Amino acid sequence: MQGQADTQHLTAEEQRVWYTARELDEQMEKADYLYESAALQSYIQGVMQKLYPEYAGTLNVRVVDSPSLNAFALPNGSIYINTGLLARLDNEAQMATVLAHEGVHFTHKHSLQQRRNIKSSTAFSTTFGMVTGIPMIGDLMGASSIYGFSKDLEREADAEGFQRLQAAGYDVTQAPVTFEFLMAEVEALDIDEPYFFSTHPGLQERIDNFRELVKQHGTVGGYRGVEAYQAHIDSLRERLLADYLELGQYQSVLLILTEKDAFTRYPPTAWYYLGEAYRLRDEEGDADLAVKAYQTAVARVPAFAPPYRALGLHAMKTGQSAQAVSWFNRYLELAPEAPDRAYIEMYRSQMSPQEINR
Protein backbone atom coordinates (compact mmCIF):
# COMPACT_ATOMS: atom_id res chain seq x y z
CA MET A 1 0.00 0.00 0.00
CA GLN A 2 1.25 3.46 -0.80
CA GLY A 3 0.23 6.05 1.77
CA GLN A 4 0.65 9.76 1.13
CA ALA A 5 3.71 9.95 3.37
CA ASP A 6 5.08 6.57 2.40
CA THR A 7 6.93 7.27 -0.82
CA GLN A 8 10.40 6.10 0.25
CA HIS A 9 10.17 2.77 -1.55
CA LEU A 10 9.19 4.35 -4.86
CA THR A 11 11.63 4.72 -7.70
CA ALA A 12 12.92 8.20 -8.49
CA GLU A 13 10.65 8.32 -11.53
CA GLU A 14 7.62 7.30 -9.47
CA GLN A 15 8.45 9.88 -6.84
CA ARG A 16 8.65 12.65 -9.43
CA VAL A 17 5.24 11.70 -10.83
CA TRP A 18 3.84 11.39 -7.32
CA TYR A 19 5.02 14.84 -6.26
CA THR A 20 3.74 16.43 -9.44
CA ALA A 21 0.36 14.91 -8.68
CA ARG A 22 0.46 16.31 -5.16
CA GLU A 23 1.24 19.75 -6.53
CA LEU A 24 -1.82 19.45 -8.74
CA ASP A 25 -3.90 18.47 -5.71
CA GLU A 26 -2.74 21.63 -3.98
CA GLN A 27 -3.49 23.76 -7.01
CA MET A 28 -7.00 22.33 -7.27
CA GLU A 29 -7.59 23.53 -3.72
CA LYS A 30 -5.92 26.91 -4.17
CA ALA A 31 -7.87 27.70 -7.33
CA ASP A 32 -11.19 26.80 -5.67
CA TYR A 33 -11.98 23.99 -8.09
CA LEU A 34 -13.35 21.72 -5.38
CA TYR A 35 -16.94 21.32 -4.28
CA GLU A 36 -17.08 21.57 -0.52
CA SER A 37 -19.57 19.22 1.14
CA ALA A 38 -18.38 17.08 4.00
CA ALA A 39 -21.46 14.82 3.80
CA LEU A 40 -21.08 14.16 0.08
CA GLN A 41 -17.33 13.72 0.40
CA SER A 42 -17.77 11.20 3.17
CA TYR A 43 -20.44 9.28 1.24
CA ILE A 44 -18.30 8.97 -1.88
CA GLN A 45 -15.19 8.12 0.12
CA GLY A 46 -17.23 5.39 1.82
CA VAL A 47 -18.10 3.89 -1.56
CA MET A 48 -14.45 4.02 -2.57
CA GLN A 49 -13.50 2.20 0.61
CA LYS A 50 -16.05 -0.51 -0.09
CA LEU A 51 -14.41 -1.01 -3.48
CA TYR A 52 -10.81 -0.75 -2.31
CA PRO A 53 -10.73 -1.59 1.42
CA GLU A 54 -6.99 -2.25 1.42
CA TYR A 55 -6.27 1.23 0.03
CA ALA A 56 -8.06 3.15 2.79
CA GLY A 57 -6.22 6.43 3.33
CA THR A 58 -4.50 6.23 -0.03
CA LEU A 59 -7.28 6.44 -2.57
CA ASN A 60 -8.81 9.82 -1.83
CA VAL A 61 -11.83 11.02 -3.76
CA ARG A 62 -12.40 14.72 -4.32
CA VAL A 63 -15.40 16.34 -5.93
CA VAL A 64 -14.71 18.95 -8.62
CA ASP A 65 -17.24 21.76 -8.93
CA SER A 66 -17.83 21.48 -12.66
CA PRO A 67 -20.86 20.61 -14.78
CA SER A 68 -18.94 18.59 -17.35
CA LEU A 69 -19.22 14.80 -17.37
CA ASN A 70 -15.81 13.85 -16.16
CA ALA A 71 -13.69 11.88 -13.73
CA PHE A 72 -9.96 11.22 -13.55
CA ALA A 73 -7.29 9.63 -11.40
CA LEU A 74 -3.88 11.00 -10.45
CA PRO A 75 -0.91 8.70 -9.83
CA ASN A 76 -0.78 9.54 -6.12
CA GLY A 77 -4.21 8.06 -5.51
CA SER A 78 -6.28 11.23 -5.82
CA ILE A 79 -9.48 10.51 -7.69
CA TYR A 80 -11.50 13.45 -8.99
CA ILE A 81 -15.13 13.25 -9.99
CA ASN A 82 -17.16 16.20 -11.25
CA THR A 83 -20.44 17.39 -9.80
CA GLY A 84 -21.85 17.27 -13.34
CA LEU A 85 -21.16 13.55 -13.67
CA LEU A 86 -22.47 12.81 -10.18
CA ALA A 87 -25.68 14.69 -10.91
CA ARG A 88 -26.26 12.75 -14.12
CA LEU A 89 -25.81 9.27 -12.65
CA ASP A 90 -28.84 7.42 -11.33
CA ASN A 91 -27.57 5.30 -8.49
CA GLU A 92 -24.64 4.33 -6.31
CA ALA A 93 -23.77 1.31 -8.46
CA GLN A 94 -23.19 3.60 -11.44
CA MET A 95 -20.98 5.93 -9.40
CA ALA A 96 -19.11 2.89 -8.05
CA THR A 97 -18.49 1.80 -11.66
CA VAL A 98 -16.68 5.07 -12.35
CA LEU A 99 -14.75 4.97 -9.06
CA ALA A 100 -13.77 1.33 -9.51
CA HIS A 101 -12.48 2.07 -13.02
CA GLU A 102 -10.51 5.11 -11.87
CA GLY A 103 -9.09 3.25 -8.88
CA VAL A 104 -7.47 0.68 -11.19
CA HIS A 105 -5.57 3.44 -12.97
CA PHE A 106 -3.92 4.15 -9.62
CA THR A 107 -3.45 0.61 -8.29
CA HIS A 108 -1.96 -0.58 -11.59
CA LYS A 109 0.23 2.51 -12.02
CA HIS A 110 -1.24 3.34 -15.39
CA SER A 111 0.17 6.84 -15.37
CA LEU A 112 3.69 5.48 -15.15
CA GLN A 113 3.03 2.89 -17.83
CA GLN A 114 1.55 5.54 -20.05
CA ARG A 115 4.52 7.81 -19.42
CA ARG A 116 6.94 5.05 -20.42
CA ASN A 117 4.95 4.08 -23.49
CA ILE A 118 4.74 7.64 -24.72
CA LYS A 119 8.37 8.38 -23.99
CA SER A 120 9.35 5.42 -26.12
CA SER A 121 7.11 6.43 -28.98
CA THR A 122 7.76 9.17 -31.47
CA ALA A 123 4.29 8.92 -32.95
CA PHE A 124 2.62 10.84 -30.15
CA SER A 125 2.58 14.54 -29.72
CA THR A 126 4.18 15.50 -26.46
CA THR A 127 2.07 17.77 -24.40
CA PHE A 128 3.20 17.83 -20.82
CA GLY A 129 0.14 15.99 -19.63
CA MET A 130 0.65 13.15 -22.05
CA VAL A 131 4.31 12.72 -21.19
CA THR A 132 3.86 12.72 -17.44
CA GLY A 133 0.58 10.90 -17.52
CA ILE A 134 -0.73 13.77 -15.41
CA PRO A 135 -2.72 16.54 -16.97
CA MET A 136 -1.71 20.12 -16.21
CA ILE A 137 -4.26 21.93 -14.11
CA GLY A 138 -5.48 23.81 -17.15
CA ASP A 139 -6.26 20.48 -18.78
CA LEU A 140 -7.70 18.86 -15.70
CA MET A 141 -11.22 20.02 -16.23
CA GLY A 142 -11.26 18.58 -19.71
CA ALA A 143 -9.07 15.56 -19.13
CA SER A 144 -10.55 12.26 -18.28
CA SER A 145 -8.80 9.06 -17.54
CA ILE A 146 -12.06 7.30 -18.38
CA TYR A 147 -10.98 8.02 -21.93
CA GLY A 148 -7.42 9.05 -21.36
CA PHE A 149 -5.24 5.93 -21.29
CA SER A 150 -4.30 3.50 -24.00
CA LYS A 151 -6.80 0.88 -25.14
CA ASP A 152 -5.08 -1.90 -23.21
CA LEU A 153 -4.88 0.08 -19.99
CA GLU A 154 -8.51 1.12 -20.27
CA ARG A 155 -9.53 -2.48 -20.90
CA GLU A 156 -7.58 -3.54 -17.82
CA ALA A 157 -9.32 -0.82 -15.79
CA ASP A 158 -12.69 -2.08 -17.03
CA ALA A 159 -11.97 -5.73 -16.15
CA GLU A 160 -10.32 -5.09 -12.78
CA GLY A 161 -12.88 -2.43 -11.91
CA PHE A 162 -15.67 -4.86 -12.74
CA GLN A 163 -14.23 -7.40 -10.30
CA ARG A 164 -14.04 -4.75 -7.59
CA LEU A 165 -17.65 -3.81 -8.27
CA GLN A 166 -18.77 -7.41 -8.00
CA ALA A 167 -16.73 -8.09 -4.86
CA ALA A 168 -18.28 -5.06 -3.17
CA GLY A 169 -21.75 -6.45 -3.87
CA TYR A 170 -22.91 -3.91 -6.45
CA ASP A 171 -25.39 -4.61 -9.24
CA VAL A 172 -22.93 -5.01 -12.10
CA THR A 173 -25.63 -4.65 -14.76
CA GLN A 174 -25.41 -0.94 -13.98
CA ALA A 175 -21.83 -0.78 -15.26
CA PRO A 176 -22.63 -0.58 -19.00
CA VAL A 177 -25.65 1.65 -18.28
CA THR A 178 -23.27 4.26 -16.83
CA PHE A 179 -21.48 4.64 -20.12
CA GLU A 180 -24.57 4.20 -22.29
CA PHE A 181 -26.08 7.33 -20.85
CA LEU A 182 -22.81 9.21 -21.31
CA MET A 183 -22.74 8.07 -24.92
CA ALA A 184 -26.33 9.17 -25.45
CA GLU A 185 -25.52 12.61 -24.09
CA VAL A 186 -22.37 12.99 -26.16
CA GLU A 187 -24.28 12.02 -29.30
CA ALA A 188 -27.42 14.05 -28.62
CA LEU A 189 -25.48 17.21 -27.91
CA ASP A 190 -22.82 16.58 -30.52
CA ILE A 191 -20.23 17.18 -27.81
CA ASP A 192 -16.72 17.57 -29.04
CA GLU A 193 -15.11 17.55 -25.63
CA PRO A 194 -11.37 17.94 -25.31
CA TYR A 195 -10.96 14.63 -23.54
CA PHE A 196 -7.60 13.07 -24.16
CA PHE A 197 -7.57 10.88 -27.26
CA SER A 198 -11.22 10.43 -28.05
CA THR A 199 -14.80 10.43 -26.95
CA HIS A 200 -17.04 8.21 -29.02
CA PRO A 201 -14.67 5.29 -29.64
CA GLY A 202 -13.53 5.32 -26.03
CA LEU A 203 -17.06 5.36 -24.71
CA GLN A 204 -18.24 2.68 -27.10
CA GLU A 205 -15.39 0.50 -25.97
CA ARG A 206 -16.32 0.94 -22.33
CA ILE A 207 -19.89 -0.05 -23.16
CA ASP A 208 -18.81 -3.09 -25.20
CA ASN A 209 -16.34 -4.23 -22.56
CA PHE A 210 -18.82 -3.93 -19.72
CA ARG A 211 -21.58 -5.66 -21.67
CA GLU A 212 -19.22 -8.53 -22.35
CA LEU A 213 -18.12 -8.67 -18.71
CA VAL A 214 -21.72 -8.74 -17.53
CA LYS A 215 -22.46 -11.53 -20.01
CA GLN A 216 -19.48 -13.58 -18.86
CA HIS A 217 -19.39 -12.90 -15.14
CA GLY A 218 -22.54 -11.03 -14.24
CA THR A 219 -24.61 -12.19 -11.34
CA VAL A 220 -28.26 -11.52 -10.70
CA GLY A 221 -29.10 -8.91 -8.09
CA GLY A 222 -26.62 -6.82 -6.24
CA TYR A 223 -26.89 -3.40 -4.63
CA ARG A 224 -27.99 -0.40 -6.71
CA GLY A 225 -28.35 2.18 -3.95
CA VAL A 226 -30.96 4.37 -5.61
CA GLU A 227 -32.34 6.02 -2.46
CA ALA A 228 -28.98 6.51 -0.76
CA TYR A 229 -27.61 8.06 -3.92
CA GLN A 230 -30.62 10.34 -4.44
CA ALA A 231 -30.37 11.59 -0.88
CA HIS A 232 -26.79 12.73 -1.41
CA ILE A 233 -27.04 13.95 -4.98
CA ASP A 234 -30.41 15.73 -5.05
CA SER A 235 -29.04 19.19 -4.40
CA LEU A 236 -26.45 18.76 -7.14
CA ARG A 237 -29.14 18.11 -9.73
CA GLU A 238 -30.81 21.49 -9.49
CA ARG A 239 -27.41 23.14 -9.29
CA LEU A 240 -26.38 21.38 -12.50
CA LEU A 241 -29.38 22.81 -14.34
CA ALA A 242 -28.48 26.30 -13.13
CA ASP A 243 -24.84 25.79 -14.15
CA TYR A 244 -25.81 24.63 -17.63
CA LEU A 245 -28.01 27.68 -18.15
CA GLU A 246 -25.27 29.98 -16.86
CA LEU A 247 -22.98 28.44 -19.48
CA GLY A 248 -25.62 28.90 -22.19
CA GLN A 249 -25.95 25.10 -22.50
CA TYR A 250 -29.72 25.07 -22.72
CA GLN A 251 -29.55 21.97 -24.95
CA SER A 252 -28.30 19.93 -21.99
CA VAL A 253 -31.17 21.13 -19.82
CA LEU A 254 -33.68 20.26 -22.55
CA LEU A 255 -32.09 16.84 -22.98
CA ILE A 256 -32.23 16.10 -19.27
CA LEU A 257 -35.71 17.43 -18.55
CA THR A 258 -37.45 16.03 -21.59
CA GLU A 259 -36.24 12.51 -20.74
CA LYS A 260 -38.96 10.11 -19.71
CA ASP A 261 -39.61 10.34 -15.96
CA ALA A 262 -37.17 13.26 -15.61
CA PHE A 263 -39.35 14.93 -13.01
CA THR A 264 -39.21 11.87 -10.79
CA ARG A 265 -35.49 12.53 -10.43
CA TYR A 266 -35.53 16.32 -10.53
CA PRO A 267 -37.36 18.60 -8.09
CA PRO A 268 -40.45 20.54 -9.28
CA THR A 269 -38.36 23.73 -9.36
CA ALA A 270 -36.81 22.16 -12.46
CA TRP A 271 -39.88 23.36 -14.40
CA TYR A 272 -38.43 26.86 -14.14
CA TYR A 273 -35.11 25.69 -15.64
CA LEU A 274 -36.99 23.95 -18.43
CA GLY A 275 -38.74 27.24 -19.17
CA GLU A 276 -35.42 29.07 -19.21
CA ALA A 277 -33.98 26.50 -21.59
CA TYR A 278 -36.88 27.06 -24.02
CA ARG A 279 -36.46 30.83 -23.70
CA LEU A 280 -32.76 30.60 -24.50
CA ARG A 281 -33.32 28.24 -27.41
CA ASP A 282 -35.81 30.75 -28.79
CA GLU A 283 -37.17 28.69 -31.66
CA GLU A 284 -40.72 28.95 -32.98
CA GLY A 285 -43.19 28.04 -30.25
CA ASP A 286 -40.53 28.11 -27.52
CA ALA A 287 -41.92 31.26 -25.88
CA ASP A 288 -45.23 29.49 -25.24
CA LEU A 289 -43.50 26.37 -23.97
CA ALA A 290 -41.41 28.54 -21.65
CA VAL A 291 -44.46 30.29 -20.22
CA LYS A 292 -46.21 26.97 -19.64
CA ALA A 293 -43.15 25.63 -17.84
CA TYR A 294 -42.87 28.77 -15.66
CA GLN A 295 -46.57 28.51 -14.81
CA THR A 296 -46.14 24.88 -13.85
CA ALA A 297 -43.25 25.87 -11.58
CA VAL A 298 -45.39 28.56 -9.95
CA ALA A 299 -48.23 26.09 -9.43
CA ARG A 300 -45.99 23.37 -8.01
CA VAL A 301 -43.66 25.53 -5.90
CA PRO A 302 -45.48 28.80 -5.18
CA ALA A 303 -42.73 30.12 -2.90
CA PHE A 304 -39.97 29.69 -5.51
CA ALA A 305 -39.21 33.20 -6.79
CA PRO A 306 -37.41 32.87 -10.18
CA PRO A 307 -40.42 31.84 -12.34
CA TYR A 308 -42.26 35.01 -11.26
CA ARG A 309 -39.43 37.11 -12.62
CA ALA A 310 -39.41 35.09 -15.84
CA LEU A 311 -43.17 35.51 -16.24
CA GLY A 312 -42.80 39.24 -15.50
CA LEU A 313 -40.14 39.68 -18.17
CA HIS A 314 -42.24 37.79 -20.69
CA ALA A 315 -45.34 39.86 -19.85
CA MET A 316 -43.35 43.09 -20.09
CA LYS A 317 -41.92 42.16 -23.48
CA THR A 318 -45.34 41.23 -24.81
CA GLY A 319 -46.94 44.48 -23.64
CA GLN A 320 -48.90 43.06 -20.69
CA SER A 321 -47.67 45.72 -18.30
CA ALA A 322 -50.17 45.24 -15.48
CA GLN A 323 -49.46 41.52 -15.42
CA ALA A 324 -45.72 42.19 -15.59
CA VAL A 325 -45.82 44.50 -12.58
CA SER A 326 -47.83 41.95 -10.64
CA TRP A 327 -45.31 39.17 -11.39
CA PHE A 328 -42.37 41.48 -10.57
CA ASN A 329 -43.97 42.49 -7.26
CA ARG A 330 -44.43 38.87 -6.30
CA TYR A 331 -40.85 38.09 -7.30
CA LEU A 332 -39.43 40.85 -5.12
CA GLU A 333 -41.70 39.89 -2.22
CA LEU A 334 -40.33 36.37 -2.34
CA ALA A 335 -36.75 37.39 -3.04
CA PRO A 336 -36.15 40.82 -1.52
CA GLU A 337 -32.40 40.30 -1.73
CA ALA A 338 -32.49 39.15 -5.36
CA PRO A 339 -29.19 39.91 -7.08
CA ASP A 340 -31.07 41.41 -10.04
CA ARG A 341 -33.36 43.56 -7.91
CA ALA A 342 -32.01 46.76 -9.47
CA TYR A 343 -33.01 45.57 -12.95
CA ILE A 344 -36.49 44.54 -11.85
CA GLU A 345 -37.10 47.81 -10.05
CA MET A 346 -35.93 49.69 -13.12
CA TYR A 347 -38.20 47.68 -15.46
CA ARG A 348 -41.12 48.13 -13.10
CA SER A 349 -40.58 51.87 -12.90
CA GLN A 350 -40.28 52.19 -16.68
CA MET A 351 -43.84 50.97 -17.20
CA SER A 352 -46.13 53.98 -17.09
CA PRO A 353 -49.37 54.00 -15.05
CA GLN A 354 -51.31 54.31 -18.32
CA GLU A 355 -49.72 51.16 -19.62
CA ILE A 356 -50.33 49.38 -16.36
CA ASN A 357 -54.00 50.41 -16.25
CA ARG A 358 -54.60 49.58 -19.89
Place this chain on the structure above:
Amino acid sequence: MNRLLCSAVILILALIAGCATTWTRIDDANRSYHGEHYSVMLPPGWMRLESSGNLLLSKDGVDLQRIIIEYHPHDKAFEKLKKTSSASMLPSELAELTLAELEASQKDSLPSLKVISNSPVDIAGHTGFLLHLSFKTDDGLRIEMLMQGFADADGYYLLTYRAPTLYYFERDRGVFESVCASFHG
Protein backbone atom coordinates in the same frame (compact mmCIF):
# COMPACT_ATOMS: atom_id res chain seq x y z
CA MET B 1 -2.82 28.83 -16.74
CA ASN B 2 -6.53 28.84 -16.24
CA ARG B 3 -9.12 29.26 -18.94
CA LEU B 4 -9.94 32.89 -18.33
CA LEU B 5 -6.28 33.71 -18.45
CA CYS B 6 -5.97 31.62 -21.61
CA SER B 7 -8.80 33.39 -23.36
CA ALA B 8 -7.35 36.75 -22.41
CA VAL B 9 -4.01 35.75 -23.86
CA ILE B 10 -5.74 34.54 -27.02
CA LEU B 11 -7.55 37.86 -27.29
CA ILE B 12 -4.30 39.72 -26.79
CA LEU B 13 -2.60 37.58 -29.41
CA ALA B 14 -5.51 38.17 -31.74
CA LEU B 15 -5.19 41.88 -31.16
CA ILE B 16 -1.51 41.70 -31.91
CA ALA B 17 -1.96 39.42 -34.93
CA GLY B 18 -4.83 41.43 -36.33
CA CYS B 19 -2.84 44.59 -36.57
CA ALA B 20 0.69 45.48 -37.46
CA THR B 21 0.80 48.33 -34.95
CA THR B 22 2.72 48.05 -31.73
CA TRP B 23 2.01 49.35 -28.26
CA THR B 24 1.61 53.11 -28.31
CA ARG B 25 2.06 55.34 -25.32
CA ILE B 26 -1.01 57.44 -24.61
CA ASP B 27 -0.31 61.13 -24.01
CA ASP B 28 -2.30 64.34 -24.13
CA ALA B 29 -1.87 64.54 -27.88
CA ASN B 30 -3.37 61.14 -28.73
CA ARG B 31 -5.67 60.38 -25.83
CA SER B 32 -8.80 61.19 -27.77
CA TYR B 33 -9.74 58.10 -29.79
CA HIS B 34 -12.27 58.30 -32.62
CA GLY B 35 -12.86 54.95 -34.23
CA GLU B 36 -15.39 53.79 -36.80
CA HIS B 37 -17.88 52.67 -34.17
CA TYR B 38 -17.12 54.62 -31.04
CA SER B 39 -15.09 57.38 -29.50
CA VAL B 40 -13.46 57.43 -26.09
CA MET B 41 -10.93 59.35 -24.04
CA LEU B 42 -7.95 57.18 -23.14
CA PRO B 43 -5.93 57.48 -19.91
CA PRO B 44 -2.65 59.38 -20.32
CA GLY B 45 0.43 57.46 -19.25
CA TRP B 46 -1.09 54.12 -20.25
CA MET B 47 -0.19 52.06 -23.33
CA ARG B 48 -2.63 51.09 -26.04
CA LEU B 49 -2.83 48.40 -28.71
CA GLU B 50 -5.45 48.57 -31.43
CA SER B 51 -6.83 45.93 -33.73
CA SER B 52 -9.90 46.00 -35.95
CA GLY B 53 -11.47 48.72 -33.89
CA ASN B 54 -10.85 46.96 -30.57
CA LEU B 55 -8.56 48.52 -27.99
CA LEU B 56 -6.37 46.97 -25.32
CA LEU B 57 -5.05 49.34 -22.66
CA SER B 58 -2.61 48.76 -19.83
CA LYS B 59 -0.32 50.76 -17.62
CA ASP B 60 2.00 48.24 -16.01
CA GLY B 61 1.41 45.15 -18.16
CA VAL B 62 -1.68 43.16 -19.08
CA ASP B 63 -1.33 40.75 -16.14
CA LEU B 64 -1.43 43.63 -13.69
CA GLN B 65 -4.28 45.58 -15.23
CA ARG B 66 -6.00 45.78 -18.55
CA ILE B 67 -8.94 47.51 -20.13
CA ILE B 68 -10.42 46.05 -23.30
CA ILE B 69 -12.89 47.98 -25.44
CA GLU B 70 -14.76 45.92 -28.00
CA TYR B 71 -17.38 46.54 -30.64
CA HIS B 72 -19.29 43.64 -32.21
CA PRO B 73 -21.88 43.78 -34.96
CA HIS B 74 -25.10 42.23 -33.71
CA ASP B 75 -24.67 39.01 -35.67
CA LYS B 76 -21.24 38.42 -34.08
CA ALA B 77 -22.01 39.54 -30.55
CA PHE B 78 -21.91 36.14 -28.85
CA GLU B 79 -20.08 33.85 -31.21
CA LYS B 80 -19.36 31.04 -28.74
CA LEU B 81 -23.02 30.84 -27.82
CA LYS B 82 -24.09 31.28 -31.45
CA LYS B 83 -26.40 34.06 -30.28
CA THR B 84 -26.94 37.53 -31.66
CA SER B 85 -27.67 40.80 -29.92
CA SER B 86 -30.21 43.48 -30.81
CA ALA B 87 -30.96 47.04 -29.80
CA SER B 88 -34.19 45.87 -28.20
CA MET B 89 -32.55 43.45 -25.78
CA LEU B 90 -32.99 44.20 -22.12
CA PRO B 91 -29.78 45.06 -20.27
CA SER B 92 -30.28 42.08 -17.96
CA GLU B 93 -30.50 39.82 -21.02
CA LEU B 94 -27.29 41.29 -22.41
CA ALA B 95 -25.59 40.76 -19.06
CA GLU B 96 -26.80 37.16 -18.98
CA LEU B 97 -25.42 36.45 -22.46
CA THR B 98 -22.16 38.30 -21.74
CA LEU B 99 -21.58 36.13 -18.70
CA ALA B 100 -22.49 32.95 -20.59
CA GLU B 101 -20.18 33.94 -23.47
CA LEU B 102 -17.35 34.55 -21.00
CA GLU B 103 -17.86 31.13 -19.46
CA ALA B 104 -18.35 29.45 -22.83
CA SER B 105 -15.01 30.82 -23.95
CA GLN B 106 -13.44 28.58 -21.32
CA LYS B 107 -13.28 24.89 -22.14
CA ASP B 108 -15.12 24.35 -18.93
CA SER B 109 -16.75 26.47 -16.32
CA LEU B 110 -14.52 28.18 -13.81
CA PRO B 111 -15.86 27.13 -10.42
CA SER B 112 -14.27 30.09 -8.68
CA LEU B 113 -16.02 32.63 -10.93
CA LYS B 114 -18.35 34.66 -8.76
CA VAL B 115 -20.77 37.40 -9.71
CA ILE B 116 -20.25 40.06 -7.05
CA SER B 117 -22.93 42.31 -8.52
CA ASN B 118 -24.98 42.74 -11.67
CA SER B 119 -26.88 45.97 -12.11
CA PRO B 120 -28.09 48.43 -14.73
CA VAL B 121 -25.84 51.35 -15.60
CA ASP B 122 -26.04 54.43 -17.82
CA ILE B 123 -23.40 54.37 -20.49
CA ALA B 124 -23.12 56.50 -23.62
CA GLY B 125 -26.74 57.61 -23.27
CA HIS B 126 -28.01 54.04 -23.08
CA THR B 127 -29.07 51.79 -20.25
CA GLY B 128 -26.58 48.98 -20.13
CA PHE B 129 -25.29 46.52 -17.60
CA LEU B 130 -22.43 46.53 -15.13
CA LEU B 131 -21.08 43.16 -14.05
CA HIS B 132 -18.57 42.88 -11.20
CA LEU B 133 -16.91 39.45 -11.19
CA SER B 134 -14.09 37.72 -9.40
CA PHE B 135 -12.20 34.51 -9.88
CA LYS B 136 -8.99 32.84 -8.79
CA THR B 137 -6.08 31.89 -11.01
CA ASP B 138 -4.55 28.43 -10.73
CA ASP B 139 -2.00 29.92 -8.34
CA GLY B 140 -4.73 31.17 -6.09
CA LEU B 141 -4.40 34.84 -7.08
CA ARG B 142 -7.78 36.58 -6.89
CA ILE B 143 -8.67 38.65 -9.93
CA GLU B 144 -11.60 41.07 -10.24
CA MET B 145 -13.33 42.17 -13.40
CA LEU B 146 -15.79 44.89 -14.31
CA MET B 147 -17.75 44.59 -17.53
CA GLN B 148 -19.96 47.35 -18.87
CA GLY B 149 -21.94 46.80 -22.03
CA PHE B 150 -24.89 47.92 -24.05
CA ALA B 151 -26.42 47.48 -27.49
CA ASP B 152 -27.66 50.11 -29.89
CA ALA B 153 -28.84 50.04 -33.50
CA ASP B 154 -25.26 49.52 -34.75
CA GLY B 155 -24.10 46.72 -32.51
CA TYR B 156 -22.96 45.56 -29.12
CA TYR B 157 -20.26 47.33 -27.10
CA LEU B 158 -18.31 45.84 -24.22
CA LEU B 159 -15.78 47.51 -21.96
CA THR B 160 -13.87 45.20 -19.62
CA TYR B 161 -11.44 45.96 -16.83
CA ARG B 162 -9.54 43.31 -14.92
CA ALA B 163 -6.77 43.38 -12.35
CA PRO B 164 -5.60 41.42 -9.33
CA THR B 165 -7.66 42.25 -6.24
CA LEU B 166 -4.46 42.82 -4.36
CA TYR B 167 -3.50 46.49 -4.82
CA TYR B 168 -4.18 46.96 -8.54
CA PHE B 169 -7.96 46.51 -8.89
CA GLU B 170 -8.99 49.39 -6.63
CA ARG B 171 -6.05 51.53 -7.66
CA ASP B 172 -7.02 51.63 -11.35
CA ARG B 173 -10.77 51.17 -11.07
CA GLY B 174 -11.29 54.93 -11.29
CA VAL B 175 -9.41 55.01 -14.59
CA PHE B 176 -11.81 52.44 -16.03
CA GLU B 177 -14.79 54.40 -14.77
CA SER B 178 -13.43 57.55 -16.46
CA VAL B 179 -12.97 55.63 -19.71
CA CYS B 180 -16.57 54.37 -19.51
CA ALA B 181 -17.88 57.85 -18.71
CA SER B 182 -16.16 59.25 -21.80
CA PHE B 183 -17.39 56.46 -24.09
CA HIS B 184 -19.73 57.30 -26.97
CA GLY B 185 -21.11 54.71 -29.34
